[in-house]
Amino acid sequence: MKGALGFLGLLALAVAALAQAPPPLTPQEREEAARLYFDRCAGCHGVLRKGATGPALDPKRMAERGLEYLKAVIHGGLPRGMPDWGRQGILDERQVEISARFLLEEPPEPPFLSFDEIAATWKVHVPPERRPDRPLHGRNWENFFGQVLRDLGQVAIIDGDTKELVAIVPTGFATHILRSSATGRYFMAIGRDGKASLIDLWMDPPQVVAESKPCIDARSIESSKFKGYEDRYAVVGCYWPPVMVVLDGLTLEPLKMVSTISYAKGAGELVLESRVAAIVASHFNPEWIINLKESGQTWLVDYAYLDKKGRPLPITVIDTELFLHDGGWALKRYFIVAANQVNKLIVIDTKTREFVAEVEAGVLPHPGRGSNWNHPTYGPVWATGNIGSPEVTVVGVDPENHPEYAWRVVRRIELPYTGNLFIKTHPNSPWVIVDFPMSPSPEAAASLCAIDRYRLEVARCWEVPGAREFRARMVHPEFNKGGTEVWVSAWGAKDTPTFIVVYDALTLEEKARITGDWVRTPTGKFNVYNTAYDIY
Ligand code: DHE
Numbered sequence: 001m002k003g004a005l006g007f008l009g010l011l012a013l014a015v016a017a018l019a020q021a022p023p024p025l026t027p028q029e030r031e032e033a034a035r036l037y038f039d040r041c042a043g044c045h046g047v048l049r050k051g052a053t054g055p056a057l058d059p060k061r062m063a064e065r066g067l068e069y070l071k072a073v074i075h076g077g078l079p080r081g082m083p084d085w086g087r088q089g090i091l092d093e094r095q096v097e098i099s100a101r102f103l104l105e106e107p108p109e110p111p112f113l114s115f116d117e118i119a120a121t122w123k124v125h126v127p128p129e130r131r132p133d134r135p136l137h138g139r140n141w142e143n144f145f146g147q148v149l150r151d152l153g154q155v156a157i158i159d160g161d162t163k164e165l166v167a168i169v170p171t172g173f174a175t176h177i178l179r180s181s182a183t184g185r186y187f188m189a190i191g192r193d194g195k196a197s198l199i200d201l202w203m204d205p206p207q208v209v210a211e212s213k214p215c216i217d218a219r220s221i222e223s224s225k226f227k228g229y230e231d232r233y234a235v236v237g238c239y240w241p242p243v244m245v246v247l248d249g250l251t252l253e254p255l256k257m258v259s260t261i262s263y264a265k266g267a268g269e270l271v272l273e274s275r276v277a278a279i280v281a282s283h284f285n286p287e288w289i290i291n292l293k294e295s296g297q298t299w300l301v302d303y304a305y306l307d308k309k310g311r312p313l314p315i316t317v318i319d320t321e322l323f324l325h326d327g328g329w330a331l332k333r334y335f336i337v338a339a340n341q342v343n344k345l346i347v348i349d350t351k352t353r354e355f356v357a358e359v360e361a362g363v364l365p366h367p368g369r370g371s372n373w374n375h376p377t378y379g380p381v382w383a384t385g386n387i388g389s390p391e392v393t394v395v396g397v398d399p400e401n402h403p404e405y406a407w408r409v410v411r412r413i414e415l416p417y418t419g420n421l422f423i424k425t426h427p428n429s430p431w432v433i434v435d436f437p438m439s440p441s442p443e444a445a446a447s448l449c450a451i452d453r454y455r456l457e458v459a460r461c462w463e464v465p466g467a468r469e470f471r472a473r474m475v476h477p478e479f480n481k482g483g484t485e486v487w488v489s490a491w492g493a494k495d496t497p498t499f500i501v502v503y504d505a506l507t508l509e510e511k512a513r514i515t516g517d518w519v520r521t522p523t524g525k526f527n528v529y530n531t532a533y534d535i536y
Pocket of ligand 1: 040043044053148177219220221276277278325326368369422475525
């Protein structure tokens, strides 16, 4: 099959499609296609196919496009983020075919879960009273990195000082992210299958001490960080069913399940698939800031009330913007979240608990958690990359001392490529490091750039030697605790080990390469100290 078709080619396929309808899927094919859709497509297009990061895929519109068109897109991808599943070898020709035919049928109704069902998934492997009261291994655990090995469903714990592999722990299907507990002692992992795992970094070797599976599909997890509540609670944001689930922070026992099905901001329609996107823990109040993607609401969820038996759980609902996705702190006070399909950044003041500003980003902003630094002219700034435009958007974030720049774009830094997913900096580094894993160009996907934080321009871009040979995409820069190194992963296919490259954070010279048979599909990586203390 051809990788990428021109516009006329796709138009011809669409016209031809009208002439012949494919046979319906057999029950076995439907089951397999539903699983493939759930695993690979639902994250962007929604389980109910109503669209979010990707467009809606309703059967009538799909029929107009036609089977051959759909197969070509699933195989070869599209600019602006649709992956080339066939070309990457993740789906074979038959799987591409049944996935395309699946889109021509009505979506099957996904199951909901009762509280009893999720409670039954809870397991404690090492109860809190049997865990150590001090680190047992003598390593500098605050400089550990948790490296997601995405398609293995594992997390590698790497010693940031020695670069040694300390442990590999099983987590969940296509493990997505890690967050540190408030003290940093625990990593909490969330898999796309909704499985939450608690990893105790004081054990020798670190291991999963508790787990539960509050959802069928999830992307976010966070702990309680307010003074007096450190490590006490955790929350998982589900994509499906549309719920948020509060867990005990030390055992992951499910405590409270709240539906996020709600009426959409603006349009006012009932949104069944109202998925939980980014979550952060406030530094000003005992609450989580929880972002609902499809209904465009930001919830402030007060977890202190969990202490008081029989009391309700207060939730403050703020109408913000549709398509909320990822975001991070500015000055540890303002939470900035991307409303990616409408190219906006939404600012919540977590001290006053208000929606304070909306800022125009580039095309498809994707901050990860973004980057913070102090600029001599503009004062404190926060920046995001954008998947669809070659730009890092820099925003003034200090209304108290630099009101003239607050919530204004002070610079749109031009990049050589589109396809950025993550940017990262550290107070001790002069650079903001930028990746391009979503670029359709193999050269760009294998490259990184460093932005000069003072001049607000790209200082240097380079192709990472060896990345293209593995057909790897360089992804997710992360600094070590001291800010002297920045690590980036080479995200390749599951069957081939790749590497994690370590750069000197001042000279940008390559210092080390972490390799081994276990380095397969490394994606996000999280330094304990920087993740626990929100340093980025
Ligand atoms: Fe992510 C963060 C959702 C695909 C790696 N991703 C997030 C967050 C959300 C999200 C809502 C914010 C969580 C938070 O802060 O609480 N991600 C989604 C999707 O819906 C999407 C687009 C499609 C899907 O099917 O999952 C998706 N994400 C990916 C990937 O393919 C990535 C690149 C590789 C992987 O391992 O899955 C990926 N996402 C990440 C990472 C973060 C993240 C590394 C955290 C960044 C950080 O520095 O904090």
